Amino acid sequence: MTAQTLDTFHLIPRLQRQAHEHKGHAGKVLIIGGAPGMAGAALLAGRAALHAGAGWVILDFIDDRAISVLSDQPELMLRTGQIGDVTQIHPDVIAIGPGLGQGNLAEQLLLESLQSTAFLVIDADALNLIAANSQLHKELKARPSLSTVLTPHPGEAANLLKQTTEQIQADRELAIQKLVELTGSIVVLKGHHTLVYAPQQSMQVCLRGNPGMGVGGMGDVLTGITAAILAQGIRHNLNAYEATCLAVELHSCAADNLLNQGVGPIGMTPSEVLLEVRNLINIK
Numbered sequence: 001m002t003a004q005t006l007d008t009f010h011l012i013p014r015l016q017r018q019a020h021e022h023k024g025h026a027g028k029v030l031i032i033g034g035a036p037g038m039a040g041a042a043l044l045a046g047r048a049a050l051h052a053g054a055g056w057v058i059l060d061f062i063d064d065r066a067i068s069v070l071s072d073q074p075e076l077m078l079r080t081g082q083i084g085d086v087t088q089i090h091p092d093v094i095a096i097g098p099g100l101g102q103g104n105l106a107e108q109l110l111l112e113s114l115q116s117t118a119f120l121v122i123d124a125d126a127l128n129l130i131a132a133n134s135q136l137h138k139e140l141k142a143r144p145s146l147s148t149v150l151t152p153h154p155g156e157a158a159n160l161l162k163q164t165t166e167q168i169q170a171d172r173e174l175a176i177q178k179l180v181e182l183t184g185s186i187v188v189l190k191g192h193h194t195l196v197y198a199p200q201q202s203m204q205v206c207l208r209g210n211p212g213m214g215v216g217g218m219g220d221v222l223t224g225i226t227a228a229i230l231a232q233g234i235r236h237n238l239n240a241y242e243a244t245c246l247a248v249e250l251h252s253c254a255a256d257n258l259l260n261q262g263v264g265p266i267g268m269t270p271s272e273v274l275l276e277v278r279n280l281i282n283i284k
Contacts, residue, residue, distance in 0.1 A: 001173060003195060003205035008246040009253075014236045015053065015229070016283060026055030027231025030091035031098065031224065032081060032109050033124075034059065038099025039066035041124070041220045045098040046076045048224025048274040052250070053281060054093075054231050060085055062105055081105055086112040092234055095227040097123030097151075098220040107133070114139035119230045119240060120148045122185075123223045127152050131159040141184050145199060146240045148185040149226055153219060157189055173203065186244050188226075190219060194248055201241050208252035212265030213273075221270040222251045225277055250277050 017025070029049045034042030042059055049057045050073070057076050061067075064080040079085060086094065086109065094113045100106045102125050110126050114136065120143070122130070127150060130136045140148065152160065154168045154175075161168070161178055168175045169191075176189045176197045186198040196204040226247040233243040254276035258268055 001177065001203055003173060003203040006196065006204045006206040006208075006245055006249050008242070008249045011238060011242055011246050012281060012283060014238050015232050015281065023055030025235045026053055027092040027228075027234055028090070029054040029057045029227045029231050030060060030086070030089050030094045030118075031057065031227065032060040032062075032085075032094065032096040032113065033098040033100040034061035034063055034066045035099055035101030035103065035106065036063045036065075038101065039063055041099030041217065042066070043073070043076075044217045044220040044270050044274070045095055045224035045227070047073055047271070048221040048277070049095070049228040049231075050075055051274045051278040052225045052228035052247075053278075054228040058089060058091070060109070062099075062101055062103070081109055083108050083112070085109065086116050086118075091118050093119045093121065093227045093231045095121040095123070095223050097121075097126035098223055100125040100129075102129055107136075110136060111139065114143065119234075121151065121223055121227045121230070122148065123151045123219060124156070127156045128159055131156075137183075143184070145184065146186060148183075149188065149230070149240065149244050150179065150183060150185050151188040151190060151219065151223055151226065152179070153190045176203065186241055188222075188244060188248055190222070194252070196245050196248055198241050198244075204245055206248050206252050208249060208256050210255055210259050210265050212259060212263075212268030213252070213255045215268065215270065217270035218273065221274050222247065224274070225251055250280055254280055
C-alpha cells in the first residue's frame with residue numbers, strides 16, 4: 001500500500017464559527033492523565049485543546065495535588081480523577097494517556113473511557129495499559145468504527161504488536177496496517193513522516209515537520225489538538241478521520257512555521273507549537 005501525501009488545510013473553513021454559535025458547538029473535551037510527577041503532560045494536552053478551539057476543556061488529574069500547575073491557564077477546568085467521572089461529565093471527546101501512569105485508578109478510568117459513547121483519543125500509558133491487558137483490548141475492539149484514535153510512537157506501537165521498535169521502524173507502513181487490524185481504530189504512527197490510517201480509509205503520510213519536534217511534550221500537544229478538532233468536527237461536518245488527519249498536519253505545520261520564523265529547531269517547545277496552531281486554524 002502506498003501512502004498518499006497528507007493535504008487537509010482545505011478542511012479548515014468547515015471549522016469557522018458562525019455568529020450564533022456558543023461553546024457547545026465547539027465541543028466538550030475531557031483529558032485524563034497527570035499522575036504524580038507527570039502533571040505537565042496533561043496540562044500541555046489541555047492547553048493544546050483550548051488553543052485548537054475546543055469549546056471547553058476539563059482536566060481530570062490522577063494526582064490530586066496537581067492543581068498548582070494550572071495557575072497560568074485559568075480557562076481550564078480541574079477535577080481530581082475519580083471512578084465515575086466519565087459518565088458524570090458527558091464529554092464529546094475523551095483524551096486519555098498524557099502522564100496517565102499505569103496505576104489502578106488509571107486503568108479504571110481507561111475502562112470507563114473505552115465503554116463510553118464519546119469519541120476517544122488514546123495516547124502514552126493508556127496504550128501501554130491496553131497492550132498489557134486483554135480485557136481492555138477487547139473493549140477497544142468493541143467500540144464503533146472510526147470512534148477511536150490511537151497515537152503511538154514507535155515504542156508504544158511495538159508494545160501493542162509485541163515487536164521491537166526496530167521492527168516497527170523497518171517497515172512503518174506494514175506496522176500501521178497491523179495496528180489498524182489489531183485495534184479497529186484510527187491510528188497515527190508518530191515519527192519522521194507520521195502515518196495516519198484507519199479501516200476503509202486511504203493511508204496518509206505527513207511530509208511536514210522538523211527535528212525541533214523531538215522533545216518531551218510534543219505528543220501531548222498532538223493529543224490535545226486531535227481531541228479539539230474531533231470535538232469541533234461533530235457539529236461542523238468533519239468526520240473523525242478527516243479531523244485526525246487535519247490535527248496531524250496542523251501540528252507539524254505549526255512547527256515548520258516556527259522554524260521559518262527562526263525558532264529552533266534546537267529549543268523549540270511544545271508550548272510554542274500549540275500557540276502557532278491557533279494562528280493556522282483561524283482564517284485571516
